[in-house]
Amino acid sequence: MQNYGKSRLAKPVSKRLLDSMVPTVNRILSVLLLCLILCACKQSVLEPVPDWAYPTNPAPPPGQKAPAPPQGTFQIPTSKLSFTRPELSNLFAAPDWHPASHPAMPVVVSHGRLPEVRACGYCHLPTGNGRPENARLAGLPVAYFVDQMKALRDGSRKSSVEGRAPTINMTKTAVAINDEEILAAAKYFASLPPESYVRVVETVMVPKSKIAGWLFKFDAKAGEEPLGQRILEGPEDFDQFELRDPGTKYIAYAPQGSIALGKKLAETWGDNKELECSSCHGPGLKGKENVPSIAGRAPTSIMRQLYDFKSGARRGAKSSEMDKVVKYMTNSDMLALSAYVATLKP
Numbered sequence: 001m002q003n004y005g006k007s008r009l010a011k012p013v014s015k016r017l018l019d020s021m022v023p024t025v026n027r028i029l030s031v032l033l034l035c036l037i038l039c040a041c042k043q044s045v046l047e048p049v050p051d052w053a054y055p056t057n058p059a060p061p062p063g064q065k066a067p068a069p070p071q072g073t074f075q076i077p078t079s080k081l082s083f084t085r086p087e088l089s090n091l092f093a094a095p096d097w098h099p100a101s102h103p104a105m106p107v108v109v110s111h112g113r114l115p116e117v118r119a120c121g122y123c124h125l126p127t128g129n130g131r132p133e134n135a136r137l138a139g140l141p142v143a144y145f146v147d148q149m150k151a152l153r154d155g156s157r158k159s160s161v162e163g164r165a166p167t168i169n170m171t172k173t174a175v176a177i178n179d180e181e182i183l184a185a186a187k188y189f190a191s192l193p194p195e196s197y198v199r200v201v202e203t204v205m206v207p208k209s210k211i212a213g214w215l216f217k218f219d220a221k222a223g224e225e226p227l228g229q230r231i232l233e234g235p236e237d238f239d240q241f242e243l244r245d246p247g248t249k250y251i252a253y254a255p256q257g258s259i260a261l262g263k264k265l266a267e268t269w270g271d272n273k274e275l276e277c278s279s280c281h282g283p284g285l286k287g288k289e290n291v292p293s294i295a296g297r298a299p300t301s302i303m304r305q306l307y308d309f310k311s312g313a314r315r316g317a318k319s320s321e322m323d324k325v326v327k328y329m330t331n332s333d334m335l336a337l338s339a340y341v342a343t344l345k346p
């Protein structure tokens with residue numbers, strides 16, 4: 001039987017052409033597949049808001065008013081002063097437990113200006129070290145500070161979660177404040193040393209908590225629950241926090257391994273490490289020229305900023321620098337970076 005050659009010849013030319021193309025097509029398909037895999041790894045998609053970084057106080061049930069504030073005066077062990085609860089809730093006079101521990105506050109910092117400029121020192125504390133629900137202002141460069149006030153004023157800097165009272169109060173303040181007041185506040189806070197009050201603890205289980213004071217209030221007696229992929233941050237002593245004691249310490253529970261992962265990401269971010277955090281935020285991330293220090297900040301406040309840059313809620317004169325950084329950042333990258341950066345010495 002010599003029909004081998006015959007059958008070969010019998011194959012239509014088009015079919016033979018197709019056969020010869022099979023390896024090429026395969027090659028093209030493999031390249032496409034590789035592209036798809038690479039694209040899937042590196043996407044600039046925005047994941048859902050990480051709720052744990054934006055804890056929101058529950059509204060009192062309808063028809064029920066908030067409980068009356070406790071009466072009498074309050075003290076803290078490290079101060080001879082005392083304040084009443086209304087004094088501790090007055091957004092136009094910052095409770096100052098240790099007046100000798102910082103330079104004299106400009107009026108805008110200690111009292112603000114009625115009706116809308118709230119006292120900066122009330123939320124950010126007279127020491128400028130702030131609390132996790134707002135931001136640390138101590139040591140911020142004056143030019144950066146002024147830029148942020150302008151961005152908050154003109155609405156280009158917002159929160160990804162609309163309607164949270166801390167940001168709304170800040171925004172109303174920025175809208176009403178004048179340029180001299182901004183400069184006085186900026187110079188005051190720039191002169192203060194940044195400090196860290198947070199302890200990052202890696203764990204699997206966390207004490208149960210509820211949301212109060214825009215943070216997590218842990219209840220050691222209520223049992224435990226799995227932490228999952230979250231950072232839960234709250235005061236170690238809730239009563240001390242409510243008294244606005246600037247010495248209040250915070251605990252931030254973070255998933256196991258997040259600090260080491262965050263360190264690795266911080267040091268290698270970008271295709272050729274060109275976006276590693278220290279290239280702009282300076283050695284130890286303590287700030288460089290007009291780029292703010294982020295070392296030792298409250299991790300949930302870092303997380304909100306990273307997510308707000310990514311979602312586009314936070315814009316400003318220099319925000320395009322951070323837009324490059326967060327473009328391909330996932331929520332879990334942000335979580336690890338926040339946990340790590342919070343452990344650094346300011």
Ligand code: HEC
Pocket residue numbers: 091108109112117118119120121122123124133134135136137140145148149158159166167169170173177182185186292304
């Ligand atoms: C009611 C509490 C509150 C008061 C009062 C307040 N702030 Fe703020 N401030 C915030 C919060 C919350 C943020 C974080 C906003 C955000 O990112 O969503 C913030 C952020 C800032 C920032 C940006 C810091 C950074 O590095 O991102 C600056 C600057 C600032 N405040 C300045 C001031 C000044 C100046 C005053 C007084 C005139 C003031 N704040 C009064 C709550 C407050």
Ligand code: HEC
Pocket residue numbers: 135144147265266269274275276277278279280281291292294302303305306315316317318319321322325337341
């Ligand atoms: C190319 C320079 C550059 C790099 C790289 C960079 N940053 Fe930034 N970062 C900035 C600038 C500039 C700002 C201030 C943006 C503005 O004015 O709105 C900023 C702001 C921030 C803020 C907000 C601080 C505040 O006070 O609210 C955080 C958090 C932050 N960066 C984290 C990081 C982390 C984490 C990395 C590394 C993964 C990083 N940055 C890498 C330039 C950079």
